[in-house]
Amino acid sequence: MKTSNPVLARLGQAAERERAAGYAPAGPYGQPGYGQPYPGAGSAPAAPPTVAPMTIDDVVVKTVTLLGITGLSAVAAWILVPDALLGVAWIGAAIVGLVLxxxxxxxxMANPALVVTYAVVEGVFVGMVSKFFQEIAGYQGIVLQAVVATFGVFFLMAALYKMKVIRATPKFTRGLIAAMVGVFAVMMINLVLSLFGVDTGLRSGGPIAIxxxxxxxVVASLSFVLSFHEVEEGVRLGLPQRYSWVAAFGILVSLIWLYIEILRLLSFFQGDD
Known part of the structure; x- marks a missing residue:
């Protein structure tokens, strides 16, 4: 099985090794089994179970689950965190979420607990950002508008990918990754300069900011293409079912990034009223 994505290729090879070894779920002491009996199970070895391959349905279920956790965490943070601690919770969640x-x-690593923790932390971040724009800054209705726009873009990109209008060719992938790295670098430089009181205009609401x-x-929207391609290739390579958490994580990251950028853009236009 071949793929242009080196990460997926490595995971596919790992999946083949697991199937050949007869990977079994973790035993009662948290140790993975490879066709070996659990302690106290007797001397007769157990038949190695088949590694369940990842499916598109698995990714859909995991993605919806993570979105639900993120949404509930955002609502809880909105309600429970007092306005006086909004900035602290916002920055803290952003740093912890970035590290995770x-x-x-x-x-x-396909670690469901880690991915779920990320969803909870990002929920706090999203909740604090949303509360700031709608209640502190006074942009009424902006959160609902941003949510609708975010999912509208997501389903549009899913449709375009399904119809093969946009595909993750090697050239497209290299270009998009370069664009994502460039955008992230500009954000970091702008953040550092802002700490020293330098206003670059990237987040001030003017033409440059827009x-x-x-x-x-645009970059966040196109990143869905890479996520969809990763899911498609993961299914084709027969990656273990648990890797659906990794695929769902990638989609969640793009959704949160897209939502924040749309929220910010809407605030620029509402601020002109």
């Missing part, structure tokens, strides 16, 4: 996201992304937000929205 990097760990999950670079390790590529253009930059539009660029971020």
């Amino acid at each position: 996201g990097l760990i999950i992304s670079f390790s590529r 253009i930059f937000s539009l660029i971020c929205i």
Whole structure:
């Protein structure tokens, strides 16, 4: 089985090794079994179970689950966190979420607990950002508008991918990854400069800020193509079912990024009223 994605290729090879070894779920002491009996199970070895492959339905269920957890966490944070602590909760959740996201992304480990924790933390972040824009800044109805726009873009990209209008070719993938790295670098530079009182205009609501937000929205929208391709290739390679958590994590990251950028863009236009 071949794929242009080196990460997926590595995971596919790992899946083949697991199937060949007869991977079994963790035993009573948390140790994985490989066709070996659990302690106290007797001397006769158990027949190695088949590793269940990942399906698109698995990814859909995991994605909906993570979205539900993120939404509930956001609502809880909105209600429970007092306005005086909004900034602290916002920054704290952003830092913790970034660290968890990097760990999950670079390790590529299918750890459901870690992914769920990420969803909870990002829910706090989303809740605090949303509360600031709607209640503190006074942009009434902006949260609902941003949610509708976010899912509208998501389903549009899903339809375009399904109809093969946009595909994750090697050239497209390289270009999009370069664009994502570039956007992230600009964000970090802007953040550092803002700490020293330098206003670059990227987040001030002017023409430059609007253009930059539009660029971020386009890049975030196109990132769904990479996520869809990852799911498609994961299913084709027969990755173990637990990797559906990793695929769902990728979709959640893009959704949150897209939502925040749309929320910010809407605030620019409402601020002109």
